[in-house]
Amino acid sequence: MAKQQIPDIVIGRLPIYLRALNYLIAEGRRITSSQELGDRLGISSAQIRKDLSHFGEFGKQGTGYDIVFLRDQLQQILKVDRVWDVALVGAGNLGKAIADYPGFVGRGFMITAIFDVDPAKIGRPMGIHNVIVQHVDELAATIQARGIKIGIIATPAEHAQGVARTMAEAGIRAILNYAPITIAVPAGVYIQHIDPVVGLQRMTYYL
Amino acid sequence: MAKQQIPDIVIGRLPIYLRALNYLIAEGRRITSSQELGDRLGISSAQIRKDLSHFGEFGKQGTGYDIVFLRDQLQQILKVDRVWDVALVGAGNLGKAIADYPGFVGRGFMITAIFDVDPAKIGRPMGIHNVIVQHVDELAATIQARGIKIGIIATPAEHAQGVARTMAEAGIRAILNYAPITIAVPAGVYIQHIDPVVGLQRMTYYL
Numbered sequence: 001m002a003k004q005q006i007p008d009i010v011i012g013r014l015p016i017y018l019r020a021l022n023y024l025i026a027e028g029r030r031i032t033s034s035q036e037l038g039d040r041l042g043i044s045s046a047q048i049r050k051d052l053s054h055f056g057e058f059g060k061q062g063t064g065y066d067i068v069f070l071r072d073q074l075q076q077i078l079k080v081d082r083v084w085d086v087a088l089v090g091a092g093n094l095g096k097a098i099a100d101y102p103g104f105v106g107r108g109f110m111i112t113a114i115f116d117v118d119p120a121k122i123g124r125p126m127g128i129h130n131v132i133v134q135h136v137d138e139l140a141a142t143i144q145a146r147g148i149k150i151g152i153i154a155t156p157a158e159h160a161q162g163v164a165r166t167m168a169e170a171g172i173r174a175i176l177n178y179a180p181i182t183i184a185v186p187a188g189v190y191i192q193h194i195d196p197v198v199g200l201q202r203m204t205y206y207l
Numbered sequence: 208m209a210k211q212q213i214p215d216i217v218i219g220r221l222p223i224y225l226r227a228l229n230y231l232i233a234e235g236r237r238i239t240s241s242q243e244l245g246d247r248l249g250i251s252s253a254q255i256r257k258d259l260s261h262f263g264e265f266g267k268q269g270t271g272y273d274i275v276f277l278r279d280q281l282q283q284i285l286k287v288d289r290v291w292d293v294a295l296v297g298a299g300n301l302g303k304a305i306a307d308y309p310g311f312v313g314r315g316f317m318i319t320a321i322f323d324v325d326p327a328k329i330g331r332p333m334g335i336h337n338v339i340v341q342h343v344d345e346l347a348a349t350i351q352a353r354g355i356k357i358g359i360i361a362t363p364a365e366h367a368q369g370v371a372r373t374m375a376e377a378g379i380r381a382i383l384n385y386a387p388i389t390i391a392v393p394a395g396v397y398i399q400h401i402d403p404v405v406g407l408q409r410m411t412y413y414l
Contacts, residue, residue, distance in 0.1 A: 011409055011412050011413075012405075012409050014408070014409075014412070015402075015404065015405040015408035015409055016389065016405060018408065019387065019388070019389070019402070019404075019405070020389060023364075023388065040389060040391075041389050042389070042391060077412065078408045078409075078411055078412050079411040079412060079414060080408055080411055084407075084411065086407075093303065093304045093307040093308075094304045094307075094308065096300065096304065097300045097301045097303070097304035098403070100300040100301075101300075101301065101403070103387045103402075103403075103404055104403075104404060107404045107408070108404070108407070108408065108411065109404065109407055149414060150407065150410075150411075152403070157230075173410075173414050174407065174410035174411065174413075174414060176403055176406050176407055176410075180226065180310045181226070181230065182223060182226070182227060182247060182248050182249070184247075184249065190410040190413055190414075191410075192406035192407070192409060192410060194401055194403060194406060195222075195226070195310075196305070196308070196310075196311075196359070196383055196401060197222065197226075197310055197311060197314045197315070197316065198222040198223060198226070199383050199399035199401060200291075200293075200315070200316055200357065200381065200383055200399070201221070201222035201225065201285045201287055201314070201315065202218055202219050202221075202222055202285075202399060203357075203380075203381035203383075203397040203398075203399060204285055204286040204287055204291065204315065204357075204381065205218050205221070205284065205285050205286060206218075206381075206397055207286060207356060207380050207381060207397075
């Protein structure tokens with residue numbers, strides 16, 4: 001089945017399913033159902049069955065899903081059955097929190113390169129993998145030399161677009177942007193924005 | 208016009224428009240167009256005009272939008288023409304980065320209460336407003352006493368659901384959850400999840 005036939009909104013739910021399956025595994029569970037997954041996630045069981053049906057037949061009516069099998073399948077579909085090197089730009093408070101975050105490991109990602117412009121940070125280890133912070137001037141060469149495909153931007157807003165351009169030109173294909181500004185990327189480069197205020201403002205409307 | 212007639216996906220784009228308008232104001236601009244906004248945001252101008260038309264007539268064909276006026280209108284619609292107190296639970300690396308984040312101020316939010324269970328953190332000031340960290344046992348009473356309506360969860364995953372329950376019972380109406388787990392909230396309480404790995408996995412599918 002051609003990938004372009006699957007709506008992006010379906011792809012966006014797969015990581016949520018994968019996360020829930022990993023929690024079930026941690027709880028020692030072996031079999032689940034679309035009903036149970038749906039109850040945990042606030043998504044209808046019909047939606048879950050429909051989403052998964054895009055990729056094949058993962059469960060049988062009445063017997064449910066084998067959790068480990070479904071987890072492995074989703075990891076393959078999302079291409080996180082491997083570990084992706086990630087380049088992080090910005091080693092301030094936010095960058096430090098990202099580098100210290102233990103949740104990447106085991107979910108397909110490892111921050112293996114960190115960049116900043118602050119002489120006080122460059123040359124020092126940062127994060128749970130003790131990555132030595134490099135000057136941002138070395139960003140493009142490092143991405144190219146190591147074939148890094150994924151970048152995280154945690155710079156002030158005014159530097160984010162420039163960093164994204166450098167990343168894309170050096171071969172980065174997917175960018176997670178924490179800077180509070182919308183960034184343009186060339187065709188073939190994917191970007192996701194994380195801005196807590198956007199999340200909050202989306203809710204205050206309803207209060 | 209009744210609020211329930213406006214799709215949530217439209218509401219979700221309004222904070223993006225608001226953010227772009229604030230950047231235009233910072234650049235000294237006075238008038239913009241749906242075309243310019245769309246080019247900046249990677250959204251079609253027709254979509255922007257349609258989204259805004261839900262709320263009234265903000266611009267005239269050929270003359271564009273008065274940026275300050277549209278900004279003020281969007282702030283009113285999103286109810287961020289005021290400052291909301293926010294209670295943050297979790298004062299680890301992530302919580303510290305959130306408390307230090309300068310991007311809340313001026314966009315409708317101020318973290319005015321911070322909670323943790325670590326005796327080394329309780330009683331000490333944290334973040335750009337030097338909020339004294341309290342024990343999480345004081346969470347419910349503080350929310351009630353101050354009428355706080357918005358909470359941010361930055362705890363380990365295993366504590367997030369319990370914190371959300373306490374928040375909701377004490378009167379919190381909107382929760383921004385950074386813990387990497389899907390949390391259930393009662394009807395009438397809104398929740399948005401921020402999980403960087405979900406954002407990354409959504410992109411690796413396409414690589």
